[in-house]
Amino acid sequence: MLVLEKNSLTEEVESLVEFYGTERSALLPILQAVQRKHKYVSDFVQQEIARLLDIHPVEVYSVVSFYAFLHSEPQGRNIVRLCQTIACDLAGKEAVARAVERELGITFGQTTKDKRITLEYANCLGMCDQGPAMIVNDRVYTHLTPEKAINILNEIK
Amino acid sequence: MESKEKYRVPVSQKPHVVEKPRDINTIGGTVTIEINEKKVSVPMGTTILEACRENQIHIPTLCHHDDLCVAGVCRVCVVEVEGMRTLQASCTFPITAPVKIHTSTPMVRKARRHIIDLLLSEHYGECYSCFRNQNCELQKLAKEYGVDQYNFGHLEKPRYETDRSSASVIRDMNKCILCKRCVRTCIDLQEVGVLEAINRGHETHIGTFFDKPLSDVICINCGQCINRCPTAALRANDPSDELWEAIENPKKHVVIQTAPSPRAGIGEEFGLEPGHSMTGELNTALRRIGFDRVFDTNFTADLTIMEEGTELLNRLKKAVLLGDESVKLPQFTSCSPGWVKFIEHFYPEFLGYLSTAKSPQQMFGAVIKTFYAKESGIDPADIVSVALMPCSAKKFECNRPEMRASGYKDVDYGLTTRELAQMIKEAGIYLPEMPKSHFDEPFGDASGAGLIFGATGGVMEAALRTVYELVTGREVPFKNLNIVPCRGFEGIKQASVMLEGCKDEYSFLEGIELKFIVAHGTANAKKVMEMLRKGELKDVHFVEIMACPGGCLGGGGQPIPTSEEIRKKRAEAIYAEDESLSLRKSHENPYVKYIYENFLTEGPCSELSHHLLHTHYQKRGKFIA
Ligand code: SF4
Ligand code: SF4
Ligand code: SF4
Numbered sequence: 001m002l003v004l005e006k007n008s009l010t011e012e013v014e015s016l017v018e019f020y021g022t023e024r025s026a027l028l029p030i031l032q033a034v035q036r037k038h039k040y041v042s043d044f045v046q047q048e049i050a051r052l053l054d055i056h057p058v059e060v061y062s063v064v065s066f067y068a069f070l071h072s073e074p075q076g077r078n079i080v081r082l083c084q085t086i087a088c089d090l091a092g093k094e095a096v097a098r099a100v101e102r103e104l105g106i107t108f109g110q111t112t113k114d115k116r117i118t119l120e121y122a123n124c125l126g127m128c129d130q131g132p133a134m135i136v137n138d139r140v141y142t143h144l145t146p147e148k149a150i151n152i153l154n155e156i157k
Numbered sequence: 158m159e160s161k162e163k164y165r166v167p168v169s170q171k172p173h174v175v176e177k178p179r180d181i182n183t184i185g186g187t188v189t190i191e192i193n194e195k196k197v198s199v200p201m202g203t204t205i206l207e208a209c210r211e212n213q214i215h216i217p218t219l220c221h222h223d224d225l226c227v228a229g230v231c232r233v234c235v236v237e238v239e240g241m242r243t244l245q246a247s248c249t250f251p252i253t254a255p256v257k258i259h260t261s262t263p264m265v266r267k268a269r270r271h272i273i274d275l276l277l278s279e280h281y282g283e284c285y286s287c288f289r290n291q292n293c294e295l296q297k298l299a300k301e302y303g304v305d306q307y308n309f310g311h312l313e314k315p316r317y318e319t320d321r322s323s324a325s326v327i328r329d330m331n332k333c334i335l336c337k338r339c340v341r342t343c344i345d346l347q348e349v350g351v352l353e354a355i356n357r358g359h360e361t362h363i364g365t366f367f368d369k370p371l372s373d374v375i376c377i378n379c380g381q382c383i384n385r386c387p388t389a390a391l392r393a394n395d396p397s398d399e400l401w402e403a404i405e406n407p408k409k410h411v412v413i414q415t416a417p418s419p420r421a422g423i424g425e426e427f428g429l430e431p432g433h434s435m436t437g438e439l440n441t442a443l444r445r446i447g448f449d450r451v452f453d454t455n456f457t458a459d460l461t462i463m464e465e466g467t468e469l470l471n472r473l474k475k476a477v478l479l480g481d482e483s484v485k486l487p488q489f490t491s492c493s494p495g496w497v498k499f500i501e502h503f504y505p506e507f508l509g510y511l512s513t514a515k516s517p518q519q520m521f522g523a524v525i526k527t528f529y530a531k532e533s534g535i536d537p538a539d540i541v542s543v544a545l546m547p548c549s550a551k552k553f554e555c556n557r558p559e560m561r562a563s564g565y566k567d568v569d570y571g572l573t574t575r576e577l578a579q580m581i582k583e584a585g586i587y588l589p590e591m592p593k594s595h596f597d598e599p600f601g602d603a604s605g606a607g608l609i610f611g612a613t614g615g616v617m618e619a620a621l622r623t624v625y626e627l628v629t630g631r632e633v634p635f636k637n638l639n640i641v642p643c644r645g646f647e648g649i650k651q652a653s654v655m656l657e658g659c660k661d662e663y664s665f666l667e668g669i670e671l672k673f674i675v676a677h678g679t680a681n682a683k684k685v686m687e688m689l690r691k692g693e694l695k696d697v698h699f700v701e702i703m704a705c706p707g708g709c710l711g712g713g714g715q716p717i718p719t720s721e722e723i724r725k726k727r728a729e730a731i732y733a734e735d736e737s738l739s740l741r742k743s744h745e746n747p748y749v750k751y752i753y754e755n756f757l758t759e760g761p762c763s764e765l766s767h768h769l770l771h772t773h774y775q776k777r778g779k780f781i782a
C-alpha cells in the first residue's frame with residue numbers, strides 16, 4: 001500500500017475515533033462508518049482502529065467477522081443482498097436468485113468483474129409480509145419478481 | 158487509566174460479578190443457602206460453583222479456570238435454582254439471596270449430558286491418537302457422564318487444517334470446544350491478544366487476526382494458552398521423534414541440559430503431588446534413555462549472572478561515575494524468550510534497556526559446541542544439543558537465526574517437561590523409582606542461585622547475591638541469603654538494598670540504594686513498561702521480567718493442569734532445593750571460575766564472551782503485515 005494512502009486512512013480513523021470516543025462501545029459505529037465509505041474494513045484500518053482504541057487487532061477482526069454486514073475483503077461498489085429466510089423463500093426467492101445470478105454472471109458470494117456489484121444472501125430483512133425482498137446498499141426492495149429484480153440491478157451504476 | 162483498565166477484557170467475557178465483603182462478619186456479610194437440602198452459609202457474592210466446591214459437591218466445568226475471569230460459555234456447570242425458570246450456570250451465579258440449589262436433578266443431568274453430546278458432535282479426534290489421552294477434561298467429562306454413544310453424531314472428517322507454522326505452538330481447531338480459555342489467557346492474563354473467536358454460529362472458531370498462521374502474528378510463544386486448554390486443540394511443537402533418531406544414531410553425541418523448573422514439575426506427570434524436585438532421579442532416567450551427557454542448565458544460569466551482573470555494574474559505572482546520560486537504566490533481564498519477543502513486538506523503542514546477555518539455555522548451547530567440544534575432542538557437527546525446558550518459547554528461541562555463535566545451531570532442540578515425561582514413559586521407566594545420580598562433568602555443579610531462576614524473582618535474587626558481594630565484599634544482608642522481598646507471586650514487586658562499605662573500585666556506588674522491580678506475566682510486564690514510558694523508573698536500576706505467571710515454573714511446557722496452588726508448590730520445591738545446597742552464589746561456582754580462567758580469559762562482558770554469550774534483538778513492532 002502506498003504510504004500516502006496509509007496516512008489518509010489513518011487520518012480518517014483518527015477523526016472517527018475523535019467523534020465516537022475511545023470506549024470499546026465506539027468500535028461498532030466506527031466500523032460501520034468505514035464500511036459505509038469503503039465497502040470494507042481493510043487489515044490496515046482494523047489495526048489502526050485497534051491501536052487508537054487500545055484493544056487488540058484480533059478483537060476488531062473478531063467483531064468484523066461476526067457481523068454479516070461488515071467485510072474485511074474488498075467488495076463491489078454496490079452490495080446486493082437477497083433475503084433467504086423462509087418467508088421470502090416461500091414467496092419465490094429461488095426464481096429471483098437464479099435470474100439475478102444469470103443476469104450478473106456470478107453466484108452468491110461473488111463480485112462482478114467490473115466491481116460493480118457484490119451479490120450476497122441475507123437473513124431476515126424484516127419484510128416477511130412483502131417478500132421476496134432484496135436490499136441494495138441501504139435501500140430495500142420488496143415484492144420482487146425476476147424481471148423486477150433485473151431492472152433494479154440494471155439501474156445500479 | 159483505571160476505568161479503562163476494567164474494560165480491557167471484553168465486557169461480554171466479564172459477566173455479573175458481586176464483590177465479596179471485606180469482613181464477612183458485618184451484618185449481611187454472609188447468606189445462608191440450601192444446597193441439595195443442606196443448609197450452608199457463604200460470604201455474599203460467592204458463586205454457586207465456589208459454594209459447592211467448598212462443600213465437597215462436585216460440579217463439572219469446562220470453560221471455568223481458576224486463573225481466568227469467568228466466562229459462562231460452556232454451560233456444563235448448570236444447576237437448578239428454585240424459583241428460576243431455566244437452569245443456571247453455577248460458575249457465573251453470584252449468591253446474593255438465600256437461594257435453594259439442586260445440583261443433581263434429572264433435568265440437570267440431562268442438560269449436562271446434552272451439552273457433552275453436542276460438544277462431541279463437533280469434535281473431531283480419536284482419543285488413542287491424542288496427546289491429551291487420559292489428561293483431557295472433555296474425555297473425563299464424557300466418562301463421568303457415561304457417554305457410550307454419540308447421540309448427536311460425530312464428525313467423520315476434519316473441518317480445519319492444523320496450524321503448524323509456529324516453532325512453539327501447534328493449533329488443531331478440530332479438537333477445540335470453544336471454551337475460550339485460550340482467548341482469555343492471551344488477552345487477559347498475558348495481554349498479548351493473539352486469539353479470538355472468529356465468525357459466528359456454526360462457523361465459529363478460534364483464530365488469529367485475519368486467520369493468519371500463528372507464526373505471522375504477534376504470538377510470543379509463551380504457551381500459556383496450551384496449559385489452560387482443556388483439550389488437545391493446543392499443544393507444543395514436539396521434537397521427540399527426531400530426538401529418538403539422534404539418540405539411536407551412534408555417530409551423534411547427544412547432550413541434554415535440564416532446567417530447574419521441569420525438575421520441579423515432572424513428578425506431576427507421573428502422578429506425584431506437585432512440589433517434588435526429581436533432579437537426581439531424572440539424571441538417571443536420562444542416561445537410561447540414552448543421552449550421552451546430562452548437564453545442569455544452572456551452570457549457565459550462574460554464567461548469566463556473571464555476565465548480566467557485570468553488564469549492570471558497567472552500566473552503573475557509566476551512569477554514576479562518568480555521568481553518561483545515554484546509559485539505559487534500569488537494565489531489564491533477558492532470559493525469558495517470551496518476554497524478549499514481547500518487548501520486540503510491543504516496545505521495540507526500549508530494546509536498549511534489555512540486557513544483551515543470552516538466556517542460560519543459549520549460553521549453554523554456545524559453550525557446549527565450542528568449549529566442551531574442544532575439551533572433550535568431539536566434532537561440534539556431531540553434537541546434538543538438547544535443552545529440557547519448562548517453556549514453549551525456548552523452541553522459538555533456539556531457532557532464532559542469530560543463535561549460531563558456535564557456527565552451528567547452538568541448541569538443536571528445545572524439549573518441554575511434558576514431552577520428556579512422554580519419552581521417559583515410552584522408554585518403560587517409572588521416574589519416581591529411579592535411583593538418584595549426579596550431573597556429568599565438567600558442568601556438574603551449579604549454585605542454588607542458578608536454581609532459583611525457575612521462580613519469579615529468582616534471577617533478581619541470584620543477581621543480588623552476586624552483585625552485592627562483588628561490590629561490597631560482603632554477603633547480602635538477608636538471613637540465610639534468602640532475599641525474601643524477591644519472592645512470592647505478587648504481580649509486581651519493588652524493593653531495594655543499600656550499598657554500603659563498597660570496595661575501592663566500586664566506591665562510586667557508596668550509599669546508593671540499589672532499587673529493583675520484579676514482574677511476572679506479560680500483563681504485568683506491560684504495566685512496568687508503561688511506567689518506564691512515563692519516566693517513572695528513573696531511580697530504578699534493575700528489572701526482572703518473566704513472561705509466564707509464576708516464572709519459568711509456570712511455563713508453557715510444564716505439566717497440565719496449572720493453578721496458583723500448583724505453581725506455589727513448585728516454587729517451594731525449588732527454594733527448598735536451593736537451601737539444601739552449600740553452593741548458593743553464582744560467582745563461587747568453581748566451574749564458572751574455571752571457564753573464566755581457561756576459556757573466557759578476558760572475563761565477563763569481554764569480546765569473546767560478547768560473541769558467545771551475548772546477543773542482539775530485533776525491532777519487530779506490532780504491525781501484522
Ligand atoms: S482432545 Fe480429549 S476428547 Fe478429544 S481426542 Fe483428545 S483426548 Fe479425546
Ligand atoms: S503462546 Fe502466548 S502469546 Fe501465543 S497465543 Fe498462546 S497465550 Fe497468546
Ligand atoms: S483452543 Fe482450547 S482453550 Fe481455546 S477455545 Fe479451543 S478448547 Fe478452549
Ligand code: FES
Binds near residue numbers: 221233
Ligand atoms: S464452567 Fe460454567 S459455563 Fe462453563
